[in-house]
Amino acid sequence: MKLKFDYNNMMDCAIGAHGIKKSEIDGAMTAHQSAFTEVIANSGKGWQEWTETPMISDATVDELCAFGKSIRDKATSFVVLGIGGSALGPICVFNALLHLHHNELPKEMRKAPKIYVEDNVDPERMASLLDVIDIKTSYFNVITKSGETSETLSQFIILYNMLKKALGETAAKEHIFVTTTDGKGSLYNVAKKEGFKIFGIPSGVGGRFSVLSNVGLVPFAVMGLDIKSMLAGARAMRKACENKDVYKNPALMTAFLQVKSMQAGKNISVMMPYADGLRTMADFYCQIWAESLGKAVDKAGKTVNYGQTPAKSLGVTDQHSQVQLYTEGPYDKVVTFIGVEQYGATVDIPNDSADVGDFLKGHTLNELITAERKSTEFALTKAGRSNFTILLPEVNAETVGELLMYFMYQTAFAGAYLNIDTFNQPGVEEGKKATFAMIGRKGYEEKLKELNSAVKKDEYIIC
Amino acid sequence: MKLKFDYNNMMDCAIGAHGIKKSEIDGAMTAHQSAFTEVIANSGKGWQEWTETPMISDATVDELCAFGKSIRDKATSFVVLGIGGSALGPICVFNALLHLHHNELPKEMRKAPKIYVEDNVDPERMASLLDVIDIKTSYFNVITKSGETSETLSQFIILYNMLKKALGETAAKEHIFVTTTDGKGSLYNVAKKEGFKIFGIPSGVGGRFSVLSNVGLVPFAVMGLDIKSMLAGARAMRKACENKDVYKNPALMTAFLQVKSMQAGKNISVMMPYADGLRTMADFYCQIWAESLGKAVDKAGKTVNYGQTPAKSLGVTDQHSQVQLYTEGPYDKVVTFIGVEQYGATVDIPNDSADVGDFLKGHTLNELITAERKSTEFALTKAGRSNFTILLPEVNAETVGELLMYFMYQTAFAGAYLNIDTFNQPGVEEGKKATFAMIGRKGYEEKLKELNSAVKKDEYIIC
Numbered sequence: 042m043k044l045k046f047d048y049n050n051m052m053d054c055a056i057g058a059h060g061i062k063k064s065e066i067d068g069a070m071t072a073h074q075s076a077f078t079e080v081i082a083n084s085g086k087g088w089q090e091w092t093e094t095p096m097i098s099d100a101t102v103d104e105l106c107a108f109g110k111s112i113r114d115k116a117t118s119f120v121v122l123g124i125g126g127s128a129l130g131p132i133c134v135f136n137a138l139l140h141l142h143h144n145e146l147p148k149e150m151r152k153a154p155k156i157y158v159e160d161n162v163d164p165e166r167m168a169s170l171l172d173v174i175d176i177k178t179s180y181f182n183v184i185t186k187s188g189e190t191s192e193t194l195s196q197f198i199i200l201y202n203m204l205k206k207a208l209g210e211t212a213a214k215e216h217i218f219v220t221t222t223d224g225k226g227s228l229y230n231v232a233k234k235e236g237f238k239i240f241g242i243p244s245g246v247g248g249r250f251s252v253l254s255n256v257g258l259v260p261f262a263v264m265g266l267d268i269k270s271m272l273a274g275a276r277a278m279r280k281a282c283e284n285k286d287v288y289k290n291p292a293l294m295t296a297f298l299q300v301k302s303m304q305a306g307k308n309i310s311v312m313m314p315y316a317d318g319l320r321t322m323a324d325f326y327c328q329i330w331a332e333s334l335g336k337a338v339d340k341a342g343k344t345v346n347y348g349q350t351p352a353k354s355l356g357v358t359d360q361h362s363q364v365q366l367y368t369e370g371p372y373d374k375v376v377t378f379i380g381v382e383q384y385g386a387t388v389d390i391p392n393d394s395a396d397v398g399d400f401l402k403g404h405t406l407n408e409l410i411t412a413e414r415k416s417t418e419f420a421l422t423k424a425g426r427s428n429f430t431i432l433l434p435e436v437n438a439e440t441v442g443e444l445l446m447y448f449m450y451q452t453a454f455a456g457a458y459l460n461i462d463t464f465n466q467p468g469v470e471e472g473k474k475a476t477f478a479m480i481g482r483k484g485y486e487e488k489l490k491e492l493n494s495a496v497k498k499d500e501y502i503i504c
Numbered sequence: 505m506k507l508k509f510d511y512n513n514m515m516d517c518a519i520g521a522h523g524i525k526k527s528e529i530d531g532a533m534t535a536h537q538s539a540f541t542e543v544i545a546n547s548g549k550g551w552q553e554w555t556e557t558p559m560i561s562d563a564t565v566d567e568l569c570a571f572g573k574s575i576r577d578k579a580t581s582f583v584v585l586g587i588g589g590s591a592l593g594p595i596c597v598f599n600a601l602l603h604l605h606h607n608e609l610p611k612e613m614r615k616a617p618k619i620y621v622e623d624n625v626d627p628e629r630m631a632s633l634l635d636v637i638d639i640k641t642s643y644f645n646v647i648t649k650s651g652e653t654s655e656t657l658s659q660f661i662i663l664y665n666m667l668k669k670a671l672g673e674t675a676a677k678e679h680i681f682v683t684t685t686d687g688k689g690s691l692y693n694v695a696k697k698e699g700f701k702i703f704g705i706p707s708g709v710g711g712r713f714s715v716l717s718n719v720g721l722v723p724f725a726v727m728g729l730d731i732k733s734m735l736a737g738a739r740a741m742r743k744a745c746e747n748k749d750v751y752k753n754p755a756l757m758t759a760f761l762q763v764k765s766m767q768a769g770k771n772i773s774v775m776m777p778y779a780d781g782l783r784t785m786a787d788f789y790c791q792i793w794a795e796s797l798g799k800a801v802d803k804a805g806k807t808v809n810y811g812q813t814p815a816k817s818l819g820v821t822d823q824h825s826q827v828q829l830y831t832e833g834p835y836d837k838v839v840t841f842i843g844v845e846q847y848g849a850t851v852d853i854p855n856d857s858a859d860v861g862d863f864l865k866g867h868t869l870n871e872l873i874t875a876e877r878k879s880t881e882f883a884l885t886k887a888g889r890s891n892f893t894i895l896l897p898e899v900n901a902e903t904v905g906e907l908l909m910y911f912m913y914q915t916a917f918a919g920a921y922l923n924i925d926t927f928n929q930p931g932v933e934e935g936k937k938a939t940f941a942m943i944g945r946k947g948y949e950e951k952l953k954e955l956n957s958a959v960k961k962d963e964y965i966i967c
Contacts, residue, residue: 042967044967045965045966045967046965046966046967047960047964047965048964048965048966049960049961049964049965051964052961052964054961055958124820124821124824125821125823125824125825126824128821129825140632140635141628141629141632142632142633142635142636144608145607145608145618145636146635146636150635155608160821160824161780161818161820161821161873162820162869162872162873162876163778163779163780163781163847163869163873164847164848164849164850164851164868164869164870164873165604165779165780165781165847165848165849166604166780167849167851167869168848168849168851169603169604169605169849170605172603172605172609172613173605173608173609191861191864191872192820192872194860194861194864195853195861195864195869195872197858197860197861198853198854198856198858198860198861198864198865199851199852199853199854199869201856201858202854202856202858205856227860227861228860230859230860231858231859231860234859235858248824281966288963288966289966290966291966294966308771308772308834308836309771309772309813315626316626316628317624317626317628317629318626318628324825327825327826328824328825328826331825331826331828331829331833332824332825332826332828332829334829334833335828335829335830335831335832335833336828336832336833337831337832337833346832346833346834346835347833347834348829348832348833348834350772350813350815350829350833350836350837351815352813352814352815353816355624357587357624357625357655358587358588358591358623358624360588360932360935361587361588361589361623361711361791361795361932362588362592362787362790362791362794362795363790363791363794363795364931364932364935365794365795365798365799365929365930365931365932366794366795366797366798366811366813366931367798367931368798368800368931368932368934368935369798369799369800369809369811369930369931370794370797370798370799370800370809370810370811370813371771371809371810371811372809373771373813374813384626384627384628385627385628385631386627386628386630386631386632387627388627388630388631388662389662390658390661390662391661391662391665393661393664393665393668395660395661395664395665395694395698396693396694396697397657397660397661397690397691397693397694398654398657398658398660398661398690400940400943400944400945400946401654401657401658401661401943402661404943405627406625406626406627406630406658406662407627408943409625409654409655409658409939409943410624410625410626410627412938412939412942412943413625413935413939415938415942415955416935416936416937416938416939416941416942416955417935419934419935419938419955419958420932420934420935420938422958423934424931424934466828467828467832468827468828468829468830468831468832468887469823469824469827469828469831469883471831471882471883471886471887472823472827472831472876472879472880472882472883473879474879475875475878475879475882475883476872476875476876476879477863478879479875479878479879480863480864480867480871480872480875481863482863483863492878492879492882495518495882495885497510497512498512498515498517500751501510501511501512501514501515502508502509502510502511502512503508503509503511503744503751503752503753503754503757504505504507504508504509
C-alpha cells in the first residue's frame with residue numbers, strides 16, 4: 042500500500058472534547074469484528090462482486106487495451122454517455138491521470154482523442170457538445186448498469202440518430218459500444234439487435250462500486266491509461282482492507298471513526314483534496330458515501346434516517362471559501378484532507394525584481410500548497426475540529442487505484458457498522474416514477490393524478 | 505424582477521412536521537423589521553458598499569467595455585489570477601454566459617479570447633496552463649481585494665517574470681492589469697511602481713460581495729459580456745430586496761426561512777441548479793453563505809458557533825448521487841432548486857427506429873430535465889423535506905445579475921437575523937499565520953515553534 046492514513050486529529054489527544062478516545066476504539070472490538078466479517082465474508086457475493094473487479098487477468102486487460110487502441114487511433118473525440126455511477130468513475134480518473142487541459146492540447150501532445158463525459162440532460166450542454174465534436178469521427182460509449190436509465194437512453198437515441206444520418210446505418214453502428222449488465226435490460230437488448238459491441242458488467246457490481254469493472258476500464262483503455270498499475274493498486278488496497286486488525290486496516294478504522302463521529306452529531310463529511318487533479322475524486326466519494334449510507338431504515342426494518350452529507354472542497358482554493366466555517370462554525374463535520382507528497386510538476390517562485398511578496402520568492406508552488414495544507418490541518422486541529430489526512434506519494438494510476446478501492450471498502454464497512462443495506466437506493470424510485478408520469482409513460486396515470494393534486498399557494502410565491 | 509421564488513415546500517402545509525408555520529413567520533415581525541433595517545439602513549455604509557456596485561453610470565460601463573475590447577482584440581488567452589471572492593464571481597458568470605465549451609470553440613465562433621480563472625496554487629495546474637497558453641499573446645488580470653493574498657502574489661511573480669523574459673520589461677507591463685483596493689496594499693504599490701493599469705475596489709466592498717465591482721466587471725468587459733443588462737438585473741433585485749414586507753422581499757423571506765431551519769437543526773444548505781451553466785453559481789453561493797455565516801461569536805461577543813454548511817449539487821446529475829440521501833437521510837437540510845424555464849437550446853429526442861426508450865421519443869431534453877426537476881421536488885416534498893425553488897425565465901446577463909444580487913442580500917439578511925458580523929473572516933487568520941511560519945516569513949518564528957511542537961502519534965497512522 043502506497044497511501045498513508047493519519048487519523049491523529051480525530052482523537053481526543055489532538056482535538057480535545059470533540060475527539061474520539063482510544064478506549065472507544067478498543068471498546069468496540071465486537072463491532073469491528075462484526076463489520077469486518079460482514080464485508081469480508083461476503084466478498085464477491087451478492088452485491089459485493091465489486092471486490093473482485095481488480096482481479097481480472099492480464100490477458101483480459103490486454104484485450105481491453107487492444108480494443109481501446111483501435112478506437113484511440115481513429116477517434117477525434119471520445120464521448121462517454123452515462124450518469125451517476127456510470128460517469129463519476131471515468132470523470133475522476135481522467136481528471137487525475139490526464140493533463141488538466143487535455144482537450145485543449147494539440148493532438149500530438151495529448152496522444153488520445155478529446156474526451157467528454159456527458160452526465161446530464163441539459164439541452165444546452167448537448168448543443169454545446171455538438172458544437173465542438175465532429176460526430177463522424179467521434180465514438181460513443183453508452184454506459185448504464187440497469188440498461189434502463191432515462192437520461193442515458195435519451196442521449197443514446199439522439200446521438201445514434203445523428204450518427205445514422207451522418208454515416209449511414211452500417212457505419213454508425215461502429216461508433217457505438219455499450220457497457221451494461223450482461224444479458225439483461227433494454228440497452229443490452231437493443232445492442233444485440235443493432236449489433237453494437239457489448240462490454241458486460243457483472244450483475245453483483247452496483248453502479249457506484251463499478252469503476253474498476255468495464256464501466257471504467259473500457260473508457261480508460263480508450264484513453265490509453267495504465268490499467269494494470271491501477272488494478273495492482275486496487276489489489277494492494279484490497280489486501281490492506283482484509284486485515285482484521287482495525288489499527289492496521291485503513292478502511293475499517295476510518296469507517297468506524299466516521300460512523301462514531303456521525304453518531305455524535307457530526308452529520309457532514311468534507312472531502313478536501315489538495316490537488317486540482319483530485320478535485321472530482323471528491324465527487325466520486327460524495328456519491329458512494331451519500332447514496333450508500335443515506336438510508337431511511339436499517340436491516341431490521343427500523344426507521345433510522347441515517348446518512349452523513351458529503352461536501353466537496355478543494356485545497357487551497359476553498360480555504361478562501363469554506364475554512365472560516367470549518368474553523369468557527371458548529372462542531373458538525375469531519376474534514377478529510379487528501380495530500381500529495383510529490384506533485385507532477387515543480388514550479389519555482391522566482392527571485393523577481395518586482396517589489397512584492399518577498400517572503401514567497403525562492404520557494405516553489407509545491408512548498409506553498411503543502412505548507413497551506415499543513416497549516417489548515419493545524420488551524421482546524423487547534424480549533425478542536427475533527428480531521429484526518431490521506432497522503433498520496435504521488436498521483437498516478439497505482440495510487441488512484443488504491444484510493445478508489447479504499448473509498449469502496451470504507452463505505453462498505455461504514456454500512457456494516459450501521460447495519461444498513463449499503464447497496465440499494467430505494468429513495469430515488471419516487472422521483473423516477475414522477476418523471477415517467479410527467480413525460481406521459483404508460484402505466485403512470487395514477488402518479489400523474491397525484492402529482493397534479495399537489496397545490497401551490499400563491500401567497501408563498503414571490504415574483 | 506424576473507426571478508420567481510417559490511417557498512411552498514418550506515411550509516408545514518406542504519411538508520408537515522418538519523415545515524415552518526405561517527404563524528412563525530408572522531410571529532417574527534420584530535425580527536424581520538430589525539434584520540431589514542440593519543441591512544437597508546446601512547446600505548452603502550461600512551462593509552455594505554456592495555449594495556452600490558450596480559449603481560455605476562453608463563459612461564463608466566462604456567469606458568470599461570472599451571478597455572475590455574482593446575484587450576479582447578489582441579489577446580489569444582485571458583487569465584484571471586485570483587482566489588476566493590476574486591475568482592468565484594468571474595467563474596460563475598463565465599460559466600453561465602459563455603458557451604459551455606468556450607475554450608474549445610474555433611476563434612470565429614467564440615469571438616473572445618480563451619479564458620482561464622486560476623484560483624489555486626497547485627504546481628501541476630500552473631504547468632498545465634503554461635502548456636496551453638501562448639504567454640506572448642496572453643493578458644493577465646491580477647485580482648486581490650487586500651493586495652496581500654499569498655496565492656495570487658505567487659502567481660503574479662511567476663507570470664510577470666515569464667512575461668518579462670518573453671517580451672522584455674516594457675512590453676510585459678502591458679500584459680498585466682490589476683484590480684485591488686484603491687490606494688492601498690502591496691499589489692497597489694507594485695502596480696504603481698511598475699506602471700500597470702489599476703482598477704479600484706471600493707474599500708467597503710468585501711471579496712465575496714465584490715462580483716459586481718471591478719472584480720467582476722473588468723473580466724466581463726474583456727470577454728464582451730452584456731454588463732449593462734447584468735447591472736440592470738442587479739438593480740431590479742436590489743429594489744425587490746428593499747421592500748420591507750417580508751412576504752414580498754425574496755431575500756428577507758428566504759433568509760428567515762433558512763435561519764429558522766438552521767436553528768431547528770437543519771445545518772446543511774444544498775444548492776442544486778438544474779443547468780450546467782449554473783453549476784458554479786452554487787460555488788458562489790457556497791462561499792458567500794459559508795464565510796459570512798460561519799461565525800464563532802455573535803455581535804455581543806457570545807460564543808455561538810453558527811453556520812449552515814453549503815453543499816453543491818447539480819440537477820439532474822446528482823439525482824444519481826445525492827437524492828437518495830436527501831430523501832431518506834436525516835431531516836438536516838434545506839434544498840434550494842434553481843430551475844430554468846427556457847433553456848438556451850432545444851434538443852429533440854427523435855422518433856428513432858432503435859428499439860429502446862419509446863416513452864422518451866417525441867419529447868425534448870428540455871421536457872425531460874424540467875420533468876426531473878419537478879419530480880425531485882415532488883419526491884422530496886412527499887418525504888417531508890424542506891425545499892424551495894428559484895426559477896429563472898432564462899439564463900442571461902439580466903437574470904444572472906438578479907441572482908447574484910439576491911445571494912448577497914439573502915446572506916446579509918441572514919447575518920442580521922443571527923446578529924453576527926457577516927462581513928469578517930477571523931477564522932482564516934490562524935491558517936495564514938501558520939503558512940507564513942512554514943514558508944519562513946520573518947516575524948513568525950514563534951508560530952513555527954508552536955507548529956513544530958504538535959506531535960503525531962505513530963499508532964494513529966496506517967501505512
